[in-house]
Structures are given as C-alpha cells and as structure tokens.
Amino acid sequence: MFQNILETHDENVKETLHSFLKNDMKMSTPALDQVRISKIYQQGAARTNKSYPRQIVAKINDDGRQAIWKHTRNLSGSKFRVFTQLPRELAERKRQLIPQYNAAKAKKIPVKWAAEKLVVNGELTEVKRDAVTDINLDVTDRAMSMRVKKTMPRSCNGNTVCGSLINITSTDEAVAGLRAVYADYRSARANSNTYAYRLKQGESISEHYEDDNEYGTGRRLLDLLKTRGITNQMVVVTSWIGSRNVDTNRFKNIMQAANEVIGM
Numbered sequence: 001m002f003q004n005i006l007e008t009h010d011e012n013v014k015e016t017l018h019s020f021l022k023n024d025m026k027m028s029t030p031a032l033d034q035v036r037i038s039k040i041y042q043q044g045a046a047r048t049n050k051s052y053p054r055q056i057v058a059k060i061n062d063d064g065r066q067a068i069w070k071h072t073r074n075l076s077g078s079k080f081r082v083f084t085q086l087p088r089e090l091a092e093r094k095r096q097l098i099p100q101y102n103a104a105k106a107k108k109i110p111v112k113w114a115a116e117k118l119v120v121n122g123e124l125t126e127v128k129r130d131a132v133t134d135i136n137l138d139v140t141d142r143a144m145s146m147r148v149k150k151t152m153p154r155s156c157n158g159n160t161v162c163g164s165l166i167n168i169t170s171t172d173e174a175v176a177g178l179r180a181v182y183a184d185y186r187s188a189r190a191n192s193n194t195y196a197y198r199l200k201q202g203e204s205i206s207e208h209y210e211d212d213n214e215y216g217t218g219r220r221l222l223d224l225l226k227t228r229g230i231t232n233q234m235v236v237v238t239s240w241i242g243s244r245n246v247d248t249n250r251f252k253n254i255m256q257a258a259n260e261v262i263g264m
Contacts, residue, residue, distance in 0.1 A: 003082075035067060151260045154260075164235070194237050198222070209222040217251060220254075221237065
C-alpha cells in the first residue's frame, strides 16, 4: 500500500510506482529488478483534484517486498507512507478483537494495535488459535508408534528448515503426529513448526493449517497438499532461526522442504 504519491491526468500507475521507488525511495537498479508486480490499481474513483491522490495498491512478490522495506528509511520525514495489508488469517483475528478495542476506547483505557494483537493497558491480548479438543486416544502411545518421514535439514544464511510427513486418519492423530515430531528435542525447541493436513472421511474432506509465527506459510502448505491431491497426511516444516538475516528466502526453503518430504 502506497500513500500520497502525486497523480497525473494521463498516468500509467505501474510507471508511477516505479518512478516513486527509484526517485523517492532511492532503490538501485538491482533492487528494482527484484520487484515483480502482478496486480496494481488505485483505490477509488478518479478525482478531478489531483492534490488528494488515491492510494496505490500493488501485489508484489516476497523478494520485492523485502527490497522495498529495506529502503523505507529513505522516506523518513516525507509525506509518503508505505505499509502492507495483513494476511487474510491475521485480518480475521484482528476483526475478532475489534469489540474489545472499542470497549477499551469507550472506557478511555490505553489501547493500541500490535499487528493482529491488541495491547490493552499494557497487557497483550490475542485471539486463541484453533485447538483440537475431545481427544479419544492416548496421544503419547499413538505418537510413539507413528512413522515420521524427515528430510535432511536445509540451511540458508544460518537459518535451517526440515520437512516431516506423517500419515493420519483423524484430527486426534494430527495431535499425535505433532507429538511424534516433537519427540525430537531439536524440533520441540525450534522457532516454529508450521503444518497443514487434509483428511478424507467418506466423501467429505476436512482441512487445517497452523502458521506458528510464520504468517501465511501454513496456508501455502495446505495449498501444496491440495495441488498434489494429498489426503490423510500431515506435512510439518520445522524452522530454526540462527541468524539475524531472516529474509524472504526462508519461505522458499520451507516450501522446498515440504516438496522434498512429500516426494520421499
């Protein structure tokens, strides 16, 4: 999302944004080459008064967004604003907290947003994530008998990922499958264990995913299972962040680990 970029009467929005990135954000040619725009438009109807420019919305690839964020410091003190929309799942979590936000405002209690989370009077509040309840089996015993396929750890810039695949037949077994992954203490102590699974029972298919702080990645894993037509399996990608250089390549590594373990 780009705000306050001056409009012209005969403008090509993509060219306008490219000019802004180059001249105002001072992005170099190599940095600009990383930016891939698949969709771009200006919000709202065209205005006669160009002094009040419309917001530009652009769908940009991961590497391009990372390059843009590295140059936002060049906008310090200017009228320009650059920000990202929350992924769909985070926007939904934020929406559920709006009543609490409004209630705090009405009572004049200090309140602010921290991404999709809410800070009320200094205390962090967030929507509880989905949890499987009514477990009908001994999770520990089942986990010990489950076979977990694993890839060799893949490292990039000091950050490491490992893919796991477990056969499951119910949501109960999904819990046991995670426990089987956590049986490796290195996985249990990882920064995240992103997962997704699809269950086919009769003619119906149920699906679930969890980002575990790698926002948007769980949905990508679920989409991968859909594309491959995979059911009754759960894919888990464990991530260890060992470097401050946490760039968008980690998402590529996560998907590569998932593809690799599915192909084993």
